[in-house]
Structure formats: C-alpha cells, structure tokens
Amino acid sequence: MSIKIKDITIDSIQDAIREQHDEFLLGVINELYAADIAEVMDELNLEEAKYLYTLLEKEEAAEVLMELEDDVRERFLASFSTQEIAHEFIDNLDSDDAADLINELPDTMRGEILAHIEDRQQAQDIADLLIYPTNSAGGLMGKELVKVHASWHVVTCIREMRRQAEEVENVYTVYVVDDDEKLVGMLSLEKLLIASPRDKIETLFDSDVISVKATQKGEEVAQIMNKYDLVVLPVIDELGRLIGRITIDDVVDFIKEEAERDYQLMSGITQDIESTDKIWEITQGRLFWLVVALFGGIIGSRVIANYEDQISINPELAFFMPLIAAMGGNVGIQSSALIVQGLANHTLSGGIFPKLMKELSVGLINGLVCSAILMVYSYFFAPSLALGLTVSVALMTVIIFASVFGSFVPLVLEKMKIDPALATGPFITTSNDIIGLFIYFMIGRLMYGFF
Template sequence: MEFKISKDLIQQLEQLIQNRDDRQLEVLLNDLHHADIAEILDELDFDEATYIFKVLDSEKTAEILLELEDDLRENILSRLSPKEIAEELDELETNDAADIIAELSKDRKVEVISELQDAEHAKDIVDLLRYKEDTAGGIMHKELVKVNENWNVLTCVKEMRVQAENISKVHSIYVVDDEDRLKGRLSLKDLLTTSTKTPISEVYIRKLNSVKVDTEDVEVARIMQKYDLEAIPVTDELGRLVGRITIDDILDVIKDEADKDYQLAAGITQDVEANDSILELTKARLPWLLIGMVIEIIASFVLKSNESAFQKYSTLIIFVPLLSATAGNIGVQASAIVVQGLANGTLKKFSRSYFSKEIAVAMISGTIISLLLLGYHSFMYQQYQVGLAISISIIVVILFAATLGTLVPLFLHKNKIDPAIATGPFVSTTNDVFGIILYFWIAQMILGF
C-alpha cells in the first residue's frame, strides 16, 4: 500500500521534536522507506527536518538525502560538518556520493573528501567528479563485479563473493583482460553449470553492448531502451572497464529529459522548478514571450495593410483567429510527432516517405475543415466567393503549417539543437504570421481587392 502523509503524523512528529524524544522518533520512522521519510521532511520546516535527520543513523539518512528536494538538501548539508557529510557519503554508492559532493562549494568538497574513511571509495568519487554530469561517466557507478578472462570458474566464484559484498545489486558479471580492457560478460547460468576447472575464456559471452565515458546520457538511455538492458558497462578511451550504468540511473535521465522537453515546448528557455525564485522563473519564460510579441506585431501590420479588404469583405477578419489557431495546432501536432520519433529513435533524419505521409494527413484534415467551413460560411453569410477564398486559404495554410512543423525539428536536430523547441511558441507564432500572409494573398487572388 502506498504511504500517505497525514496531518496527525506531522503533528505527532512536531510534538516529539519539541519534547526531544529521539527514541520515539526512531521507532516511528525507522520502519518507513527512505523515500517516504524524505517526503515527510519536505513537509516540516528546516530546523525540524534537520533535527530528525540527525536523530536517524547514517545508513538510513544517506538514502534519504538523495530523495530530498534540492533546497532542503542544501540547507541540511549546510548544517552538517564535513565529517558528518562524509559519514553519509560512506554509505552511498559512488555516483550518488559524487552527485552530492558536486553540490558543495570548492572548499567544502576538499574537506568532505578528506574525511571519507574508505580511501578507495574516496578515489572513485574524485574520479567521477571529473566527468560532465550529462555523460555516461557522470552517471555511472564505479561498483561492479568483474573477473579476469584467464581465471577458471572456481577462482571467479571466490573473487565474485568478495566484490559483491559492497554492491547492492549485481546485474552483470564483466570479463576483462590483464589490462582491464572489457572483453565480454559472464552468464550466471554458464557459471553454475560449468566445471569449476573450466577457464572463463571458454564460456564468457563476447558480444556485449557498452558505452564510452563521454557518451551523452540521452544516447545511453536510447541504447538501453533499444536493447532492453538493465545495466550497461562503461569504458574509457583505451577500452578499459571503468564503471556501469543501471536502469534506475537511466530513469532519472529520461525524466529529466522529458521535463526539459516539456518546458521547451511551453516556451521556457531554461530548466526551472516551481520553487525557483521569481527572477529565475521570469528569465526562463520572458525570451519566447518577447519573440512572440515581435512576431505578432508583424502579423498586426499585415492585418492593417488589408483594412480596405475588411471594409469590402467583412467576414474575412472574422475567420483570422480560426485560421491562426488551426495552423498553430496542425504545426504543433506535426512537430510533436517528429520530436517524439527523434527522441525514441524511430525517426533519425529526413524521410521522404514520412514527409509525404504527414502532408497527406494535412491535406485530408485541411480538406475536411475547409469543406465544413465553406458550408458554414455559405449558410450564414451567402457570400459564396468569399467562402471559397477562406476555404482554399485554410487548406494552403494547413499544408504550410504541416510542412513547417515537420521540417523545422529535423533541421534543428541536424544542427545539434534540441528539436523540442519546435513544438512550442516557435511554430505557433511563425505559423501565425505566414498563415495570415498566405490567407490574404489567396483571398486577394480570388476576390481581386
């Protein structure tokens, strides 16, 4: 059953904190999952959250630290000594510990690392800090199980028992040579069903997916999704095994990328959250609003230059909002499908067959909409020539919007720009201007004003 925070629980915790009843706090919280405790701490004020954090043992609080909201984690870390922070990090796997250290100031990083008890653990953390956070090296674990290709099965089993003591989950057993270069992986089934004297070189699987330390995290996610992998090994420039990436790390990457694309689609130019400052939120939202304002001003000049047409054919102006909305919707729909295809790998570059399909969809949709519009206009206003001009304009504008919505994200992707930009205000506002220009150009050709 999913855990739910109740008002009574919060009041009970606040009372126990006020009474400094540490023992009862431990009894109340120790059986809860660390993610649930993190959720509780987010409901308390900083002082209360910090008090509970210090009451619980580091084995529990280390995992809680990873689940906290950024501002609360930053506040708690600021109230802990370097030694206390180091005690938390000693309980974490290397990539999680490196993520937390990366949030500290330069001086605090040095102090905390110097307090780490396990020298090998400290070395691995420092090694991870040198990689960019959006690369395979930045999200990998250093903890893994590896065996030498020259060993026999019995030696492998003995070594694996030692290595596995410090690993929470063993997804794969990797095989390396004397230079630590990745050679393949070992099947647990083969290990259990093979004679203990059999050399590993005779049974390990040589075909293996792997990534380099500088591979982008989104590319790692794509590879793991394509091949349905729970973990993938990471190698350095010389092909040496340096770490592994697990599915839970990739889920975080996918979530972050989805959040980023959603914000770009909404016209937000940088990664922000609801609890960011007013200034940060404004800086993220304002650029596209200003760009949209400029484009819409251009659209207003187009409308102004056709004032005489409005006086003669008044219904032309009535359908401008409908035309803008329809073109915007068609463009966003087309670009959304392309961006989705680029993200999941089903569409890698311009495809004539796909483009033709998108144009066909736009043509069918435009024809249905234009016929309905022609019938409506003819019934309501009995201006058949004007209705024809509006209907033909709608088809042309829809085809233009579909073309723009399909080609723009492909162009951005080719030039290493996030194509998610194309699903937001860019396509909508661009379609507004060009749609209105096409609308009046076609109307002028048919009506002769």
C-alpha cells in the same frame, strides 16, 4: 511490509520532533523506506529535517539524502560544513551518487570536500567520475562493480566476489576481464551457482557483452539499455578497460527527465520547473517564450495593419483572423511533435524530401476536410458566400503550409545539430501565426476583390 506513509501524518511527526519523542520517530523511520523518509523531510523545515536526519543510520541517511527534492537537498547541505558533508554523507554514498552530489555544490566546496573524505579510494573514484559531463556514460556510471579475471577458478572467483560484493549493493552481473583489465565478457550469478568450484571462469563466461565508452552521450546509453532490455551496462575507456557500470535506475530517471524536457519545451517552458517551485522560478521559466510570442504578435499586428483599408471596407474579413492563426498553429504543432518524437525514438529514416511530401499529403487531406466544413458553415451562416470561399481557400493554404513548415523546421534543426524540440510549441505557433495572417490577407486581397 507495505508502504505505510499514509497512516502517519506530517503533523504528528512535527509534534514528535518538537517534543523530542525519539521513540515514536524511530518507529516511523523503521516503517518507512528511504524514499518515503525523503518525502517526509521534503515537507519539514530545515531544523525539523535535521533533527529527524540525526536519528537515521548512516547507510540509510545517505540513501535518504539522494532521494530528497533537489532544492531541499541544496538547502539541507548548505547548513553543514565541508568536513561534515564529507564524513556524514559522501563516505556512505555510492561513487556515482557522491559525484552527482558534489556536482550540485558550488565549485569552491568541491576540492575541500574531496580532501576531507577519509576513504581515499572513494575520493579517487569520485575525482575520476567528476571528469565526465553529467550527461555522458561516464557521468551516469558508478565505480562499484564486481569483476573477476578470466584465468581464475570458480573458487577464487567466489572468494574474491565475497570481498568485492560487500561494497556493491546490487551485483546483477559479474564482469570478466583479461590480464590487461580489458572487458572480455560477463558471468551471470546463476551460472556461478550452478558451476563446480574447480571450473575455470574462461570456460563459463559469456563473451557477448554490450558495453559503452565513457564519452558516449546519455541519450545513447538510454537508447541502448532500452533497446536491448539491459538492467546494467558496463562502461569502458578508450583502451577497452572496464571502468564502471551504469544501472537502469539512473537511466529511467534520465529517460523521464528527457521526456519531461521535451514536454516542457513543447509547452513553452524553458527551464526545468515544477508547479511546486517558487513563484519567481516558475515565472522565469515561462517568461522567455511569452515575450517571444508577444513580439510575434506585434509583428502580426503590423502585417494586419498593412491591410487596414481592406478591414475598414470589409470588417467581416477580420472575423476569421484568429481562426486562421489558430488552425495554422495547431497543425504546425502536430507536425513538429511527430517529427520530434520520431527523431527522439530514432524511428525516422531516409531523407527530408519524402517526409515533407508525406506531410504535404496529410496537410492536403486535413486542409480539404476543414475547408469543406467551413464552406458548409459559410453557406448557411456566413454573411456572404464570397467570404466563406475566401476563408476556405486561405484555410486550406495555411494548413498545407503549416504542415510542411512544422515538419521542415525540426528536421533542419536536427541536421544543424540543434535540439529539434526547441522548434515545437511557441516557436512554431508564433511563426505560423504571422505567416498564416500574411497568407490570409494576400488571398483575401486576390480573391475577395473579385466578388
């Protein structure tokens, strides 16, 4: 079956809902996967979405719920009572999704919902997961897994797995624990298929298993799963006991969110916003750095005001101010982006000093090339060679400074345990603008006077 969402228009679905044409709607639902149904629901109004939702089977309904856009889900859930949320949704979700969902709801509702859950094991699992920060291994993990004891025979193991597997959607790997519930290894399903029923698990399992502690950060989890190409990663507690497992799909989302965050920070956006969000949300996410940049610009204007006399006498000096500011900003962004990316990928090693020296060399080459181009231009077109020379020397200085500064700031932030991605984008451009203008006029005063 292929994905058919394009053949069915939202309009036809809305019509069918209005006319309560359930047969058509059930046909549509049958053709679509949960993620597609969620996309349809994202486009409907609340009443329409609820109507469609009641037609879903419970299992699929839970899946669809998790695939909705965050704000759509929020509005959708707000129209149900805590009891309905517990029975209609939470009971049918995996523990990790259920915990994520409850985490999205207001504090006051959480306890009520947990109390209403009928499956007490599920309620217990969710309560366990709610302890961990969402950005930790514990926050990313689910409790659903298949585990067997090292001392069992294959036949016991398969019998037990049949029981456990009902609750676990994707098995991937069977974990092996010892009598203290400590994780000792894993067993691939292939091995089990090939083994004889009387083999003992301890003779079959692979003790080479990578695990993380529940308290480890999401970034570390993503890095480990990515580095070792893992699809599923077991999570242990401080005593080494197996308490959950993280699947790759949750980590892919995490990696994407991280990348998007860095991208937005670089572009001067403070909150996780999308262009489909409301105008007011978008404005909020963008305003902070604009105001910072505005104050930077005001400080810049004061720097320039100090050289008012010089500008009155040599207005041509003012022509190149935006050029100098822009070049400083561009070079600074490039340098900081490379460092932030290197830090995120853990490919940087060694101290700060050699990195700054390297940046200095890059800045030197780029500065030379750009200054040379500017000199050639000035020779043919500028009002005077003196101006060209002054601007070229200033440009060179600013490029070298911005290269080093753009590398230095994120490296220092990292050392201070502050997210280095904060230093990219408007912060770097604004500081480089101000310092660049200062350098420019200093050099202007020093050199231009001589000619």
